[in-house]
Amino acid sequence: AQSVTQLDSHVSVSEGTPVLLRCNYSSSYSPSLFWYVQHPNKGLQLLLKYTSAATLVKGINGFEAEFKKSETSFHLTKPSAHMSDAAEYFCVVSGFQGAQKLVFGQGTRLTINP
Amino acid sequence: GAGVSQSPSNKVTEKGKDVELRCDPISGHTALYWYRQSLGQGLEFLIYFQGNSAPDKSGLPSDRFSAERTGGSVSTLTIQRTQQEDSAVYLCASSLYQSTDTQYFGPGTRLTVL
Numbered sequence: 001a002q003s004v005t006q007l008d009s010h011v012s013v014s015e016g017t018p019v020l021l022r023c024n025y026s027s028s029y030s031p032s033l034f035w036y037v038q039h040p041n042k043g044l045q046l047l048l049k050y051t052s053a054a055t056l057v058k059g060i061n062g063f064e065a066e067f068k069k070s071e072t073s074f075h076l077t078k079p080s081a082h083m084s085d086a087a088e089y090f091c092v093v094s095g096f097q098g099a100q101k102l103v104f105g106q107g108t109r110l111t112i113n114p
Numbered sequence: 115g116a117g118v119s120q121s122p123s124n125k126v127t128e129k130g131k132d133v134e135l136r137c138d139p140i141s142g143h144t145a146l147y148w149y150r151q152s153l154g155q156g157l158e159f160l161i162y163f164q165g166n167s168a169p170d171k172s173g174l175p176s177d178r179f180s181a182e183r184t185g186g187s188v189s190t191l192t193i194q195r196t197q198q199e200d201s202a203v204y205l206c207a208s209s210l211y212q213s214t215d216t217q218y219f220g221p222g223t224r225l226t227v228l
Contacts, residue, residue: 034216044205044219090157101147101159101173102207102217 006091006105014113019063019078021108023091026072033074034092034102035065044090050074061085086112116140118220120206126226127196135191135223139208146189147209147217148181152202160204163189164212196227 007022025031033050048059055067061084065076074091091105119138127133139146148160159173163183174180178196183189193200203224207217 036219043221044207046216046218049216101162101170102149103159104149104157106156 004091004093004103004105006089006108008108009106010109010111012111012113013081015083016080019076019081019085019110021076021089021091021110023074023076023105024072025074025091025093031093033065033067034094035059035063035074035076036090036092037087038090038107039087047076047089081110081112083112083114086110118206118208118218120204120220120223122223123221124224124226126228128228129198130195132192132194133196133225135193135204135225137189137191137206137208137220139187139189139206140218141187143208143210143218144186145209145212145215145217146183147207148189148191149205149207150202151205151222155202157205160191193225196225198227201225201227 003026005024011021013019035047036044037047038044047063048057048065050057050067056064058064063076063078065074067074076089088107088109090107092102094102118140121136125133144165146163149157150160151157161174161181162170178194181189181191191204203222205222206220209215209217
């Protein structure tokens with residue numbers, strides 16, 4: 001069965017320090033992978049997307065993610081956190097066995113400390 | 115350009131009543147999706163429409179849930195005989211063709227069943 005696991009339900013970092021949000025997926029092949037962000041009382045916004053063109057994907061607001069097939073991971077990183085990064089982040093996969101739906105991880109709540 | 119819009123933004127109803135939630139996708143997008151976001155279950159896929167093909171209803175939790183898409187554009191999600199466990203935020207998304215394309219989400223409809 002397909003699944004996405006976000007390894008941390010909550011991550012707290014200080015402003016200006018690096019951010020790492022971890023995501024692992026299970027699949028027998030390379031699906032499409034996404035990171036979405038949801039700010040409080042706002043809709044889901046796409047941060048970045050991997051579709052096998054390049055393993056290191058750059059997204060909006062300084063975020064990037066690296067696809068590692070051997071580790072079935074797609075961790076999200078940012079070199080320096082900003083207060084406006086505080087939000088819920090979702091790792092998402094699609095394309096499992098031809099399925100047309102997105103499968104969401106449980107989400108990681110990112111808190112930025114001043 | 116205009117994004118995905120949903121109405122109403124909030125809906126409060128009594129247990130046992132029927133509700134209809136509306137989604138207007140981005141113009142020209144052929145694929146439309148409904149998801150549900152609840153505290154206990156996270157983000158779950160409900161149903162997927164692609165052009166004139168039969169919809170993928172594999173995520174609908176019960177036969178009280180149904181959806182239609184008229185003219186390949188606007189979609190309505192109907193919940194009959196609402197139950198308290200139906201309380202959630204219902205999200206609509208659209209993409210150009212298929213789920214490996216970027217899905218753009220609407221702001222959601224928050225449903226509260228009393």
